[in-house]
Amino acid sequence: MSDLETYLEETARQVDIALGRYFGDVFGDLYRAGAHLLLAGGKRLRPAMLLLSADAVRHGSSDNLMTAALALEITHTFTLVHDDIMDGDTTRRGVPTVHTLWDEPTAILAGDVLYAKAFEYITLAAAEDRARVKAVNMLARTCAEICEGQHQDMAFEERGAEVEAGDYIEMAAKKTGALYAASASIGAILAGCGPVEADALYQYGMNAGIAFQIQDDLIDLLAPAEKSGKDRGSDLREGKQTLIAIVARERGVDLSKYRRPLTPEDVDAAIAELEGAGVLDEVRRIAAERVTTARQALQVLPESQERKYLEELVEFFVRRSF
Amino acid sequence: MSDLETYLEETARQVDIALGRYFGDVFGDLYRAGAHLLLAGGKRLRPAMLLLSADAVRHGSSDNLMTAALALEITHTFTLVHDDIMDGDTTRRGVPTVHTLWDEPTAILAGDVLYAKAFEYITLAAAEDRARVKAVNMLARTCAEICEGQHQDMAFEERGAEVEAGDYIEMAAKKTGALYAASASIGAILAGCGPVEADALYQYGMNAGIAFQIQDDLIDLLAPAEKSGKDRGSDLREGKQTLIAIVARERGVDLSKYRRPLTPEDVDAAIAELEGAGVLDEVRRIAAERVTTARQALQVLPESQERKYLEELVEFFVRRSF
Numbered sequence: 001m002s003d004l005e006t007y008l009e010e011t012a013r014q015v016d017i018a019l020g021r022y023f024g025d026v027f028g029d030l031y032r033a034g035a036h037l038l039l040a041g042g043k044r045l046r047p048a049m050l051l052l053s054a055d056a057v058r059h060g061s062s063d064n065l066m067t068a069a070l071a072l073e074i075t076h077t078f079t080l081v082h083d084d085i086m087d088g089d090t091t092r093r094g095v096p097t098v099h100t101l102w103d104e105p106t107a108i109l110a111g112d113v114l115y116a117k118a119f120e121y122i123t124l125a126a127a128e129d130r131a132r133v134k135a136v137n138m139l140a141r142t143c144a145e146i147c148e149g150q151h152q153d154m155a156f157e158e159r160g161a162e163v164e165a166g167d168y169i170e171m172a173a174k175k176t177g178a179l180y181a182a183s184a185s186i187g188a189i190l191a192g193c194g195p196v197e198a199d200a201l202y203q204y205g206m207n208a209g210i211a212f213q214i215q216d217d218l219i220d221l222l223a224p225a226e227k228s229g230k231d232r233g234s235d236l237r238e239g240k241q242t243l244i245a246i247v248a249r250e251r252g253v254d255l256s257k258y259r260r261p262l263t264p265e266d267v268d269a270a271i272a273e274l275e276g277a278g279v280l281d282e283v284r285r286i287a288a289e290r291v292t293t294a295r296q297a298l299q300v301l302p303e304s305q306e307r308k309y310l311e312e313l314v315e316f317f318v319r320r321s322f
Numbered sequence: 323m324s325d326l327e328t329y330l331e332e333t334a335r336q337v338d339i340a341l342g343r344y345f346g347d348v349f350g351d352l353y354r355a356g357a358h359l360l361l362a363g364g365k366r367l368r369p370a371m372l373l374l375s376a377d378a379v380r381h382g383s384s385d386n387l388m389t390a391a392l393a394l395e396i397t398h399t400f401t402l403v404h405d406d407i408m409d410g411d412t413t414r415r416g417v418p419t420v421h422t423l424w425d426e427p428t429a430i431l432a433g434d435v436l437y438a439k440a441f442e443y444i445t446l447a448a449a450e451d452r453a454r455v456k457a458v459n460m461l462a463r464t465c466a467e468i469c470e471g472q473h474q475d476m477a478f479e480e481r482g483a484e485v486e487a488g489d490y491i492e493m494a495a496k497k498t499g500a501l502y503a504a505s506a507s508i509g510a511i512l513a514g515c516g517p518v519e520a521d522a523l524y525q526y527g528m529n530a531g532i533a534f535q536i537q538d539d540l541i542d543l544l545a546p547a548e549k550s551g552k553d554r555g556s557d558l559r560e561g562k563q564t565l566i567a568i569v570a571r572e573r574g575v576d577l578s579k580y581r582r583p584l585t586p587e588d589v590d591a592a593i594a595e596l597e598g599a600g601v602l603d604e605v606r607r608i609a610a611e612r613v614t615t616a617r618q619a620l621q622v623l624p625e626s627q628e629r630k631y632l633e634e635l636v637e638f639f640v641r642r643s644f
Contacts, residue, residue: 030473082434086427105408105476108430109469112404112437116465119441123459129451136458137445143438147431151352154427 004312011051012044015073018066022117033102033110034117038077040093046072046183049208049313053187053201056298056306061191064126068135068190071121072183075139078114079146079179081107086154115143127190135186142182149175156241161249163241165286172213172243173206180209184310200300207294208314214287215318217242218280221271223321233258233267243286248279287318326634333373334366337395340388344439355424355432356439360399362415368394368505371530371635375509375523378620378628383513386448390457390512393443394505397461400436401468401501403429408476437465449512457508464504471497478563483571485563487608494535494565495528502531506632522622529616530636536609537640539564540602543593545643555580555589565608570601609640 001009016039023035047069051062062069083089084097085107091097099107122135152171156163184205185198193201220235221244235242239259248255258270274280294314301307323331338361345357369391373384384391405411406419407429413419421429444457474493478485506527507520515523542557543566557564561581570577580592596602616636623629 028470028473029477030470082430086430106473108404108408109473112433113466113469115434115437116462116469118462120459120462120466123455123462129455133445133451133454133458136455137442140438140440140442140445144435144442147435147438148350148352151350151428151431155351 002312004309004316007052007309008043008045008048008313008316011048012042014066015044015047015069016041018070019073022070029102030106030109030113033098033106034081034113036095036098036101036110037081037092038074038114040095042073042077042093044073045313045317046076046179049180049183049205049310050187052306052310052313053184053205054191056301056304056310057188057193057197057201058191059304059306062187065187065190067121068125068127068186071118071125071139072179072186074114074118074121075143075146076179078111078118079150081111081114083150085111086150122186125190128192131190131192134189138182138186138189142178145174145178149173149178160239160241163246165243165246165250168241168243168246169210172210176213176216177206177209180212181205184208196300200297204294204297204310204314207290207297208317211287211290211294211314212317214243214283214290215320217244218283218287219321221267221274232264233262233270236267236270237262243283244274244279247282247286248274248277251277251279251282253277253279284318291315291318324634326631326638329374329631330365330367330370330635330638333370334364336388337366337369337391338363340392341395344392351424352428352431352435355420355428356403356435358417358420358423358432359403359414360396360436362417364395364399364415366395367635367639368398368501371502371505371527371632372509374628374632374635375506375527376513378623378626378632379510379515379519379523380513381626381628384509387509387512389443390447390449390508393440393447393461394501394508396436396440396443397465397468398501400433400440401472403433403436405472407433408472444508447512450514453512453514456511460504460508460511464500467496467500471495471500482561482563485568487565487568487572490563490565490568491532494532498535498538499528499531502534503527506530518622522619526616526619526632526636529612529619530639533609533612533616533636534639536565536605536612537642539566540605540609541643543589543596554586555584555592558589558592559584565605566596566601569604569608570596570599573599573601573604575599575601606640613637613640 019038023038026032026035050069050072051065054062054065080092081098084092085099085104089097090100098110122139123132125132149171153175181202184201188201189198217235221233236255236258245255253273291314295311298307298310341360345360348354348357372391372394373387376384376387402414403420406414407421407426411419412422420432444461445454447454471493475497503524506523510519510523539557543555546554558577558580567577575595613636617633620629620632
């Protein structure tokens with residue numbers, strides 16, 4: 001295991017402990033519904049990015065920022081709870097979704113409670129008042145962007161073959177990039193950085209998040225179900241407008257024949273066809289470009305172990321297979 | 323028209339102008355869905371309470387706090403958008419509800435966007451950083467309480483005859499009291515008040531809000547539909563656990579015979595029965611007690627025109643018929 005992976009594991013453990021303290025023994029059905037997905041595990045990459053960014057601008061500052069790190073994870077979880085209702089998904093992180101286990105009204109409210117907790121926890125960060133106001137403002141603008149991204153993603157279904165690569169990148173920037181951007185930038189802001197570093201880390205997180213979303217699409221196609229927790233090729237089956245589908249269309253590969261129940265052999269055939277036409281290489285290239293841009297943004301920071309980890313983190317985003 | 327009513331009308335006009343500026347010409351379906359109910363009018367009582375409280379602790383301070391006032395109105399509206407989905411309501415403020423006009427996924431997201439805007443706007447208040455952090459923290463805790471109140475209210479349906487007056491007051495405190503409490507207290511906090519005044523205005527708003535909710539129940543029963551915008555006696559027909567239903571049960575009045583489609587004569591008969599058993603007088607007495615408590619809380623404030631308006635405002639809460 002690399003040093004980064006050890007760091008990520010240790011941070012996830014600390015995040016899990018903190019989440020357990022706040023949400024492990026909650027009272028009443030509503031808070032249990034809110035805690036359900038939050039306590040179902042996860043890679044806790046947004047908290048890790050926030051804490052690394054804080055330490056990268058001022059070493060040791062992450063010690064005071066665990067509640068802010070939780071705020072980002074809680075924000076992510078609230079969006080998943082609401083998305084699962086909208087998308088009608090029944091399983092997430094290996095457990096039934098909130099609206100499946102309870103009901104839709106409870107799931108809407110559980111998401112809303114988590115939303116509130118995210119803003120409460122960010123105000124609890126041990127940081128300058130001015131920095132906390134900026135952090136709240138950034139988190140709020142980010143939440144609006146995530147909603148826009150989810151709305152665009154849903155609209156892709158109707159727009160179908162009209163959706164172009166630029167539309168996809170805009171959607172991914174809002175749905176996934178914005179929260180990573182906020183994670184990195186809020187960490188730096190709460191650590192007391194200036195505007196140049198805050199902007200640089202925002203750009204870092206944004207590009208890292210877009211690469212992350214593209215990799216998610218590749219994982220859906222390529223990773224065995226037991227690793228990803230999803231059934232392989234589900235995007236293909238549902239005819240989702242992923243970057244893979246868009247690049248395939250640009251290159252004249254017709255994926256519509258895969259919009260049906262798929263055997264593992266069907267998925268393998270699709271992969272072979274996409275590899276043959278250079279689609280997957282092109283998608284990987286686009287993700288790699290974002291990784292490069294993300295790494296370049298870090299160059300305004302002084303050299304440090306944490307900056308090195310941030311560089312490795314975005315590489316990990318496109319290397320992971322789950 | 324009293325001076326207070328003139329003040330409320332003028333404030334509502336200013337709130338409407340500001341909302342129109344921010345939400346009147348938005349781009350895209352999601353923001354149009356978010357703006358729909360927000361621009362459909364309303365009494366704008368929470369912004370008025372915030373601005374009056376600010377001026378009651380420091381005269382003239384409300385001039386800088388319009389964005390904070392909007393934040394409270396936007397918060398209220400987001401809860402209505404989500405509540406309408408949960409309750410399956412099709413009309414609100416004389417217009418179709420968001421999930422009726424668009425669909426449920428868009429309504430969930432529209433509520434989520436408004437939620438984000440509320441927190442963004444509160445950070446934009448021209449106030450001390452420390453005060454803004456406190457305001458955000460209070461708004462966040464309030465949003466969680468509103469969710470708890472809505473969850474309790476929905477649970478009342480199943481609990482039926484088990485629900486007691488104390489349960490109702492707790493629900494009303496969370497669902498309605500908390501946001502009025504936050505309106506009054508946040509106004510004072512942003513105006514630079516100390517903890518004694520902040521607490522007093524919180525208590526004022528909380529008790530005013532509980533009285534407001536009780537009056538809402540009375541209006542549902544007593545006010546002609548053309549005034550209230552709702553069909554008269556809908557709570558009775560649905561067997562809702564309002565304070566009226568709970569006090570009726572305590573006094574041995576059986577309202578279950580009214581759980582069916584009701585003619586205006588049926589509603590009149592129910593009213594006569596409830597008046598005869600002293601139920602409505604008892605409910606009015608409970609609301610009046612809250613009004614008295616709210617007014618008493620204001621006594622820590624210096625005498626001023628705005629304090630007088632706040633006293634009159636809570637009287638207006640239980641006098642209004644729509």
